[in-house]
Amino acid sequence: MSTKRIGVYICHCGVNIAQTVGIEELKSFAATLPQVKVAENYMYMCSEPGQELIRKDIKEKKLNRIVVVACSPRLHEPTFRNTLVSAGLNPYCLEIANVREQCSWVHKDKKVATSKAKSVVAAAVTKVALLEPLEEKEVSVTKTAMVVGGGIAGIQAALDIADSGFKTYLIEKEPSIGGHMMQLDKTFPTLDCSACILTPKMSDIKNHPNIELLAYSEVADVKGFVGNFKVTVKRKPRYIEEAICNACGTCAKYCSIAIIDRYNEGLSKLQALHIPFPQAIPAAYVVDPEECRYLKEGTCRQCEQVCKELNAINLDMQEESVELDVGTIVVATGFDVFDANRKPELGYGRYENVITGMEFERVVSAAGPNQGELLINGKKPKEVVFIQCVGSRDKTVGNEYCSRVCCMYTAKQAHLVREKLPDAKITIFYIDVRAFGKGYEEFYDRVKGESVYYRRGNVSEVYKKGDKLICRAEDTLLGKPIEVPADLVVLAVGIQPSAGARELGKLLKLSTSPDNFFLEAHPKLRPVDTGSDGVFLAGCCQGPKDIPDTVAQASASAAKAVIPLAQGKVKTETMVARVHEQACRACGYCVEACPYDAIELQLQEVNGREKSVAVVNEVLCKSCGACTGVCFSGAIQQTGFTDDQILAVIGAIGKEY
């Protein structure tokens, strides 16, 4: 093996590293390590002057291996690989010694941290000396995208990708797109009518030549990788031919089965054969198979009789499976509201006049059960109490996070009560008011000025006394318990990831954060990327957010999803497995271990003799190293993580320096 010329570059990271790691001591130590020709330090190695320092040395001092002693390779490995490329060196001749996230930030004692940093550097130098240049390969990309979830996030993302000129499949599990925004009456802080700003976008989805909407469908399986995903979509039977139905609604008049209207949050009823709401897209009826008399009991079929001419009803429809080839995926599965039954002390489910914020939206909506009149049991409430943070910031229900929209939607709803009932007494119980967005503080101020009483305190109990509800709380500003009577109590329920999100996450190999929302690749620098290349996040599936943030994130996600499609190529994994044919015993353990079926036993001529050996398909290989982990003869090796390299690192890292 030829000797290497190694350069070690130590970053101070301002004081982030330098305050706990002795830079000078580390530098002198690094200079003594085998094959190290240069050891340098600099304030910010990732800055342009820092990178230039490395480039200059590569050229002038003929360095051929570089160790950067800095932050996590998960952060700046790509940056420094590019530095090597721009100096004419193979990008894989680089090793990062992580002395920030895994050293200076987690230890306080300078002596101890410096000594640990030395072993980390020694290990990196040992490894870099054993690294070999690798070649990057490219494969072509299927120039289509898939968006999962048809709320405002999915709608916006699909429209943006489609407008960029790429075919987009939009998958929605419900019979119509629209999501929660469709259920809202007005939207804070501008009080725009929610349907008025959403429904035009929904019809754009329907009419866009590049968009294919698969409503009432779910993702059943995902194979492949960025650029070449193979997706299986399950299309639930609608029992109505979507392409034929003209939404005339005659059939529904003949359906005698009444079911709960989920669009109206169960506050009204509709038929088992129904359209979810008038502006639904696709504009087609659907049969609820759980409730339809024919599908349950085998008799009825009345509706078919009325639709004889068009013949859009097909009660024998079966579930279908569709295969899609897509290059990139946007996940926009949104949220479910917190189930208020989990806070029984607040009386939800027990008292009719305790409702959730989402139910309130329907109650006040002109398209809601009371045509927009604020009536509770047919009467106008005189006293209205809002309770904030129901299911948010609450460890007892496992949701420590703030749902970010409840403060503002409560303010909005209080304003709507004031508009409809000028004389009502309105009280809002809050813990803290978070009015963080553009125009939010101003809106909150305005609502406070509309004789809405904000009382700081957590309601501990709602109980009935006569014909009133009593909300008992501790007013934490007055420091004493209070009781406020109410005719209507509105619970500002928080936001949780939607029920099926976890399953989808498993198919796409997405991680979740402790709050169960999908985890982004980096909280600051890669907020819409995920750990799975080619899969991006939009909207509330990543964390609670309001409509402006949802739309912004959706457009960001779309822009990211378009990049590989526009490039037409993606890089394949470089650190793939390689086989040493002579050593291979053809035991086939690696074939079994490979999760991607990337390895096969094939007959090959080795040293003039025909023998069976493992052969790696480098396009399918995802560089996990599972094969190497089971090989007895050391014949299959993951490049960049070979047995020799890891053993050498083990040898170097455990020592005291």
Added chain:
Amino acid sequence: MNFEPTIVAFLCNWCSYAGADLAGTSRFQYPANVRTVRVMCSSRINPAFIVNALLEGADGVLVSGCHPGECHYVSGNYLARRKLVLLRRFLEHLGIHPDRFRMSWVSASEGSKFADVIKEVTEAVRPLGPNQIKREQVWMQQAL
């Protein structure tokens, strides 16, 4: 003097290494005697690495990957678990206390859990005292 055991921790890139990074970003402190080795997936770990680390002087070894069902490569962590569970028994035969080796699942969002795991491993190994089997013991190597 208080014995500070050296721990070598093999971490998968996608979950546990990221979790360790998050512990750093969140400034959760943990014992400095842990040294991490990054691999792409826990399935990359050969049992020999653990034995080697112990021979090279580590007092304890940790292998940490993604939670079951969440491996970036579908099923690598199950494979790792199957292999490494057996190793614990084998260690006893080598005269190494099986508690010197441990597996854990730490996700990319579990920075505080990572710090806790390191503390736990350190405390579990501390009572066992320094690992007597070091590389100098050539016979051990030959026996392998």
